Amino acid sequence: MADVVQFKLERMLNELEDLERRGLFSRGEIAEIVKKRRKFEYRLKRPSPLKQDFLAYIEYEKQLDALRRLRKKSVLRKSGGKKSKKSVSDYAGVSRILDIYRLATNRFKGDIQLWFQYLEYCRARGHGRMKKALAQLVRFHPKVPGVWIYAAAWEFDSNLNVAAARALMQNGLRACPTSEDLWVEYLRMELTYLNKLKARKVALGEDEGDLARDHRKADEKQWRDENKELFMALNESGDADKRSDLQDGECEGKLDVFGEHGLNILQTVYSGAVEAIPTCFSVRTRFLEILEATDLAHSEDMRKKILEDMKRDFSKDPLYWDWLARVEIADLEGINAKQFSKAVQVYEEGMTFVPSAVMVELYVKFLMDAICDEDRGGEAAVHFKSHGHTTELVSHLQMVYEKAESLGCITEDLACEHVSLLLQLGKLDEAKLLIEKLCSGKFSEAVRLWTLRLSIEMRCIQNKSLSPSKVDLLYILELLRSILMKVRVSEAENLWVMGLKYFANQRQYFDKLVETSLLLLAKDGGSDSGFSLSSTIVNYILQRDGVESAREMYKRFLALPHPGLAMYRNCIELELNLASTGEKTGLPKARKLYESALATYDQDASLWQDYHSMEVKMGTSETAAAVHWRARKALKNNISLLPSATS
Incomplete structure (x- = not known):
């Protein structure tokens, strides 16, 4: 070496x-x-x-x-600026x-990023090794579409070898026939080359214009045609008009040669892409974008053909209808009522073809975008000028929700959005009736919807009187218990927190809710991590009634078959906080809790670490060493997780 x-x-x-x-x-x-x-x-x-x-x-x-x-x-x-030989x-x-x-x-060899760094350096230096490096990269990674695109782009733009670029793209399409980017970039390359030929003819004075569609030029030409008398010269004769028309006809004939050729290229590439990836929706939309950006012969007929093919192949896809509706309005800013009605008709047709929840969600999102959007300042900006249009849109949105419910394709998210819309409109009674209907039917176990229902019921009671009556409290309690008995504790975190907070100062009803929790925790068991219902209840009682009541309560929870590690940790933290304030029984109780937890979770290394750290800080060296020895004995495969005995 x-x-x-x-x-x-x-x-x-x-x-x-x-x-x-x-x-x-x-x-x-x-x-x-x-x-x-x-x-x-x-x-x-x-x-x-x-x-x-x-x-x-x-x-x-x-x-x-x-x-x-x-x-x-x-x-x-x-x-002095005198150059020397290299x-x-x-x-x-x-x-x-x-x-x-x-x-x-x-x-x-398999590091694509390293290969591209190599190629970029060769390209920046204009070194002759670029061609050889590209050949090696293509040989090692023939199934990566980006490799073929990069190689063809270099041949086309830097090496100015169109034939080599075309051959690379065609070989890439044979190796990766299902690559959307390859098909699109191949079409772009061919049309770009055709546009360069067109520009060359223009530079030689044999033609005019290019293949890029200029909407401003078309509008200007239309305006000039409508007001051509303003531009007519006084000494202009009829023969001059005929000569001008003849020249224009010849130019259009020359332009059609390139337009026809470009259309043939588009048709060929489009047919190949559809045959290779018939289920790819985005490749067809990208072809349409390219078609609209270029000025090809019979482009409108080609556009209709692509749209017909898309409707035939993707009429059961909600994304197709969403795209088609948004094509009617390229931008939500400043749309008029006619454009919007066309888009709505498309969505309605899509609802008949695809009566699904995804279709409804896309429809709702479109309407919400039309109603309001957040501007840069974060405030709602209504795109329609008059308030009447906005009201009409909101009522139409409500009709969409109702139609989705009648078709049976409403989801929990859509149901919550529908109720929230009614609340935003100030229709509290309608929202209450709707959510009662939903919770008693298809969504009898939907936690989010029940949470929303309880918040509405609480708001109605609050609007009726500042202090709820016993009948109202009992109604809320029974309503809450009816859903809590149907779902697991881990899924109903928001419901439990809402109920405990609402009844925190109502001891009688709070105790009934605690009894319900004991029943459910005995059946489902406590949580080892995340939300712990028993810990939440103990914390509420600690704040309201003090330490002794909290200790009595956590003893009841720990007596259950599987109280959960999170409950043990919460109780240990409670006792350690008391011990740090000088409470003498805090440390012995914390040791008992650790021993109880380790009886079930003796393979939890973090629990042993916490126990050892507690003894190091609050106990003696003998108790810390004893815990460390027991932990090493219990954790034979996880000894590396333990701290040293002297730490």
């Missing part, structure tokens, strides 16, 4: 002597360069060099070459960087 490194360093001798002779680096700096390069070369000659070793060497050489170029410019200025040091740095990239890509 040392002989190889020494041989490589000796081959750098001419370069280093040239750098010193030209005054770019001093002898001491050259010695430092040799030292750094020797270190990097030894790293690369290891049995298993890392990718970072190659990248660090490349970065060092790039910085060194940049410094060389700066000093060369400085020397050139001092010599020597070996002008080429050696780039050549060495390319060699390191070549070694790196040979070592890490």
Whole structure:
């Protein structure tokens, strides 16, 4: 290994002597360069060099070459601008960087990012190795569409070889026929080349215009035609008009040659893409965007054909109808009523073809975007100028929710949105009737909807009187218990928190809710992590009734079959907080809780760590050592997780 490194360093001798002779680096700096390069070369000659070793060497050489170029410019200025011939040091740095990239890509052939760094450096330097590197990349990664696109783009834009670029794209389509990007970029390349041919004809004076569609020019031409008498010269004759019309006809004929050819290309590529990926919806929308951006012959007929094919193949896809409706209004800003009615008709047709929840969600989102959108300042900005239009949209949105309910394709999210809309409109009674109907039917176990229903019931009671009556409290309690008995404790966190907060100062009803929790926790068990109902109840009682009541309560929960690790941790924290304030029974109770928890969770390393940390801080060295010894005995496979006995 040392002989190889020494041989490589000796081959750098001419370069280093040239750098010193030209005054770019001093002898001491050259010695430092040799030292750094020797270190990097030894790293690369290891049995298993890392990718970072190659990248660090490349970065060092790039910085060194940049410094060389700066000093060369400085020397050139001092010599009065007299240029000297290029020597070996002008080429050696780039050549060495390319060699390191070549070694790196040979070592890490599967690293696409490294390959592209290599190619970008070759392209930036305009080095001839670019073509060879591209060929290697295509050979190693033929199934990566981006590789073919990059190679074709370089041939087309930099190497100016259209035939090679076309061959690369066609080979890429054979290797990756299902790549959407390849089909789209191939079409762009062909149309771009056709536009360049058109521009060449224009530069030679044989034609005019280009294939890019200019809507401003079309509008200006229409205005001029409508007001052509304003532009008519006084000495203009009928023969001049005929000659002008003849010239325009000839230009249109010439333009049609390119337009027809472009249309043929689009038809061919479109047919191939549809055959290769018939289920890809986005590729057809991208073809339509390209078609609308170019001025091709019979483009309207081609557009109709693509739209008909899309309707035939994707009429059961909600995304198709959403896209088609939004095509009617390219931008929600400033749309008129006619455009909006067309979009609504599309959504209504989509609802008949695809009566699904996804279709309803897209329809609702469209209407919400039309009603209001958040501007940059964060305030709602109504796009319709009059308040009447907004009211009409809101009523239409409500009709969509009702239609979704009648079709049976409403989801819990849509139901919550419908109720929330009624609440925003101030229709509290309607919202209450609707949510009662939903909760008693399809969504009898929908927690989010029940949470919303309880909040509405509480609001109605509050509106009726500031202090709820016993009948109202009992009604809320029974309503809450009816849903809590149907779902698991872990799924009803918001319901439990809402109920406990509402009845926190109503001891009689709070105790009934606690009894319900004991019954459910005995059946489902407590939580080991996340939301812990028993811990929440203990904390409420601690704040309201004090420590002794909280201890009595957590003893009842710990007596259940599976109280859960989260409950143990909460009780331990409670006792440790009391012990830190000087309460003498806090530490012994915390030890008992740890022992009870370890009886079930003896393989939990974090529990042993917490127990050991407590003994180190509050206990004695003997108790801490005893806990550490027990933990090592229990955790045979997780000893590394434990702290040392002396920590």
